[in-house]
Amino acid sequence: MYARGLLCLLLLMVARVNATPQIQHWRTENGVAVFFVETHELPMLDLQIVFDAGSSRDGDQAGLAMLTSALLEEGAGGLSADEISQRFEKLGAIYHGQSGYDSSSVSLRTLVDTGKLTPAIENLNRVVTQPDFPQESFARQRNLALVSIRQKQQSPGDLAGDAFFATVFGTHPYAHPGEGTEETVQALTREAIKGFHQRYYVANNAMIAMVGDIDRAKAEQLAGYLTAGMAAGEKAAPIPPVPALTSEKKVVLEHPSVQTHILVGQPGMKRGDPDYFPLYVGNHILGGGGMISRLFDEIREKRGLSYSAYSYFSPMREDGPFIAGLQTRTDQAQAALDLLMLNLRQFVEQGPAEEELIASKKNITGGFPLQLDSNRDILNYIAVIGYYGLPMDYLETFTANVEAVTVEKIKDAFRRRLAPDRLAIVMVGPGSQKEGGTD
Amino acid sequence: MKSKRSGIQLTSGIILFLLWIGFFSGSAGAAGKEYALDNGLKLIVKEDHRAPVVVSQVWYKVGSSYEHDGITGLSHVLEHMMFKGTKNHPAGEFSRIISANGGSENAFTGMDYTAYFQTLEKSRLAISFELEADRMRNLLLPADEFAREIEVVKEERRMRTEDDPESYTQEVAMATAFQTSPYRHPIIGWMNDLEAMTIDSLHDWYQHWYAPANATVVVVGDVDAEVVYQLAIRYFGPLPAGKPVPAANRSETEQRGLKRAKVKRPAELPSLLMLYKTPVLRNHPVDDSNTGDWEPYALEVLAGILDGGNSARFASRLIRGKEIAASAGVSYNLISRMDNALTLSGTPAQGHTVADLERAMLDEIVDIQTSLVADSELERVKAQVVSGDVYERDSVFYQAMVIGMLETVGLSWRLADEYVERISAISPEQVRQVARKYLVDDYLTITELEPLPLDGHAPQDTTGGQGHVR
Numbered sequence: 001m002y003a004r005g006l007l008c009l010l011l012l013m014v015a016r017v018n019a020t021p022q023i024q025h026w027r028t029e030n031g032v033a034v035f036f037v038e039t040h041e042l043p044m045l046d047l048q049i050v051f052d053a054g055s056s057r058d059g060d061q062a063g064l065a066m067l068t069s070a071l072l073e074e075g076a077g078g079l080s081a082d083e084i085s086q087r088f089e090k091l092g093a094i095y096h097g098q099s100g101y102d103s104s105s106v107s108l109r110t111l112v113d114t115g116k117l118t119p120a121i122e123n124l125n126r127v128v129t130q131p132d133f134p135q136e137s138f139a140r141q142r143n144l145a146l147v148s149i150r151q152k153q154q155s156p157g158d159l160a161g162d163a164f165f166a167t168v169f170g171t172h173p174y175a176h177p178g179e180g181t182e183e184t185v186q187a188l189t190r191e192a193i194k195g196f197h198q199r200y201y202v203a204n205n206a207m208i209a210m211v212g213d214i215d216r217a218k219a220e221q222l223a224g225y226l227t228a229g230m231a232a233g234e235k236a237a238p239i240p241p242v243p244a245l246t247s248e249k250k251v252v253l254e255h256p257s258v259q260t261h262i263l264v265g266q267p268g269m270k271r272g273d274p275d276y277f278p279l280y281v282g283n284h285i286l287g288g289g290g291m292i293s294r295l296f297d298e299i300r301e302k303r304g305l306s307y308s309a310y311s312y313f314s315p316m317r318e319d320g321p322f323i324a325g326l327q328t329r330t331d332q333a334q335a336a337l338d339l340l341m342l343n344l345r346q347f348v349e350q351g352p353a354e355e356e357l358i359a360s361k362k363n364i365t366g367g368f369p370l371q372l373d374s375n376r377d378i379l380n381y382i383a384v385i386g387y388y389g390l391p392m393d394y395l396e397t398f399t400a401n402v403e404a405v406t407v408e409k410i411k412d413a414f415r416r417r418l419a420p421d422r423l424a425i426v427m428v429g430p431g432s433q434k435e436g437g438t439d
Numbered sequence: 440m441k442s443k444r445s446g447i448q449l450t451s452g453i454i455l456f457l458l459w460i461g462f463f464s465g466s467a468g469a470a471g472k473e474y475a476l477d478n479g480l481k482l483i484v485k486e487d488h489r490a491p492v493v494v495s496q497v498w499y500k501v502g503s504s505y506e507h508d509g510i511t512g513l514s515h516v517l518e519h520m521m522f523k524g525t526k527n528h529p530a531g532e533f534s535r536i537i538s539a540n541g542g543s544e545n546a547f548t549g550m551d552y553t554a555y556f557q558t559l560e561k562s563r564l565a566i567s568f569e570l571e572a573d574r575m576r577n578l579l580l581p582a583d584e585f586a587r588e589i590e591v592v593k594e595e596r597r598m599r600t601e602d603d604p605e606s607y608t609q610e611v612a613m614a615t616a617f618q619t620s621p622y623r624h625p626i627i628g629w630m631n632d633l634e635a636m637t638i639d640s641l642h643d644w645y646q647h648w649y650a651p652a653n654a655t656v657v658v659v660g661d662v663d664a665e666v667v668y669q670l671a672i673r674y675f676g677p678l679p680a681g682k683p684v685p686a687a688n689r690s691e692t693e694q695r696g697l698k699r700a701k702v703k704r705p706a707e708l709p710s711l712l713m714l715y716k717t718p719v720l721r722n723h724p725v726d727d728s729n730t731g732d733w734e735p736y737a738l739e740v741l742a743g744i745l746d747g748g749n750s751a752r753f754a755s756r757l758i759r760g761k762e763i764a765a766s767a768g769v770s771y772n773l774i775s776r777m778d779n780a781l782t783l784s785g786t787p788a789q790g791h792t793v794a795d796l797e798r799a800m801l802d803e804i805v806d807i808q809t810s811l812v813a814d815s816e817l818e819r820v821k822a823q824v825v826s827g828d829v830y831e832r833d834s835v836f837y838q839a840m841v842i843g844m845l846e847t848v849g850l851s852w853r854l855a856d857e858y859v860e861r862i863s864a865i866s867p868e869q870v871r872q873v874a875r876k877y878l879v880d881d882y883l884t885i886t887e888l889e890p891l892p893l894d895g896h897a898p899q900d901t902t903g904g905q906g907h908v909r
Binding site for chain 2: 039041042043044073081082085086088089090091092093094095109110111137140143144146147148150151153154155156157254255256257258259289290291292297300301302303304305306307308327328329359362363364365366367368369370372373374375376
């Protein structure tokens, strides 16, 4: 299927608020924070346990967090991988483990009939609190990690992404890819995995988000089951702040593709950042607003240079990246990069026009009900609110915060936070000898 | 989900993913209402009052399977051009109006359909109808806009296909497997057809296929069906019906023997695609005495037995167990205008070859042809269908998607209501029967990606960049 803009579509797939959801909050007996929204329209429950156990905790063992996450369902409490997956799937429950920069999480989607709900929750508790990390599973999953590292080598987009993070974050824990590298993954041991689990998959380092067709009493009971036997442990130490780039850094990588992938950016902002709203709304105008954004208009609509042309801030615990990107036929890559840079510079220097701001505000506030129209969306929001400690009225105040943004606030925030002469610039594509020519 | 591996189905990955969820579920028809306008436009409305949101989709019966050699990619390029202005709304205004109303919008093209959608706060449905009705008949197709947009589509093709070895291999696999069926064409079109495309051909294509009689409007959300019907009469009603057009229906000639293809591209990992020609759901199941109308459901169950989760056979036996595959998946598309395929795909694990993986997958096919699947496996698939039926309703977009897809391939959207029941009725014997009948060498096409070194010379540019037409 070909979509006119792939990103938009994917976002839409997972795209409910009747007014805004009421978030209930408490702690389990062993101290895990729970964020819960009751929705009774469908007889299902979505939940996620989030641990501060992302790749920023890898240290010099890049790949450790992701491999630990992948191994959870490979054997736990004496059950094999087959038995664990059978116990979820015969109930129609869907288990999913994932690992990012800031966190690793397990999620579960299940029906709420008692015959299904409790066994699914118990199985999830087993996976999280009693993983066995069998030796043969460790060896196999490590090999699979190596395969996925190799697979990225054949994708110019993936190569550009990895080079971009390495360049923007330098020696910061956000610099390395979650998969790790061939060398670091080869060096991982089962003992390191067990140690990582013992250190980070603990109550004081966890939070739970739940959305679905159960009442508060049931939710408290389930949260208790989920965390039963979970060691208290210790909260992970804060990760260091991200240093700003001190000069432009350009990285050009050779790849036998027909397009050159271009990524430009720098450390951007964190979750709960004081400049969040002016940066978010400003970027909607610049390159985040899909088919009405400046980058889309200048690069794609007016010149046909690229299928996608975008920018976004990816707020994380510490400053996550600001990224602008496109991909184009190699002989016009430099021209496209120049155009991208020109637009970034102009935006930082001059800010948006008043009518652009009005248009973006209308889109963001008018579309707010769309952001929360499914249990899945609500789950994602409360997981972020809970995990990053955003204000509990974040959703209620969202629209007012967007409305309060002015052209001046955007200009001020962009000037302070983005420096067009100190950007990381990554280009991945065929070498200059191929420029302008083909066979 | 069905097609777990990333990459291998990039060109159609989204749709396969959707199909699996949709069709391991299928409550779409529940509580829907169907209306017909005098000009032939069909309207299907499903009320869902969970959130104050409405999704509106316009589905046209046209896509790459309506194209022929020389004009491949036309439907998809036209989809892009549908954003380029009408007499009443100049280029870009459609998107600006939807955006200013807080909407999300996009469009997608498949083998059997082209669809346009907006998701909006519920009170703003009329905005969508007004704009969609306008571009159903009044598109301008300016030559200068086309000149730029065709370049965008070429860049899209370079990104999705030329520079993605697995996606490139998928394209070759379809073109090899299908001999006369238009499913041999890539949805995005061959590069040389994109190079040769003209604005006149787009005009003709638009005039031919874009009319009320060839369109289905699907609305799901916090609306009153009768009010939506009145809105549809107001906005779409005045459009002239257009001439009814018979669909292009060139069928596949029978395959008589195994086909093989090899693709050499700069890549790190080899990969394997094994494509078996299979039947799909039919409008009139009794019109072909050889094809039981239960067969597509049995194939759906078979796909679930092999790849319906981490406890399914491929994960349990090929990824774990024999440790022969780094990834292994099955895709089967039972909603399709014409006979399509069940595809096994995978990447060998380190220390194994594509030949090893091929043998292991064939062994799995033999197993399912000789031994009955266990009751526990069948029960697992059925439990997933029952739960999927609930999960699907978490997304209004998704519900609309299932309705639109069924209608546009010529089936009834009400078929979705039968889905859980039909799947639940499948027996182990029926699974074995379809495996014996369809998963045979004579209907098989095997395509292998053989990696060339990534650090060697840049590959020949076959994309015709710089006006370089071969």
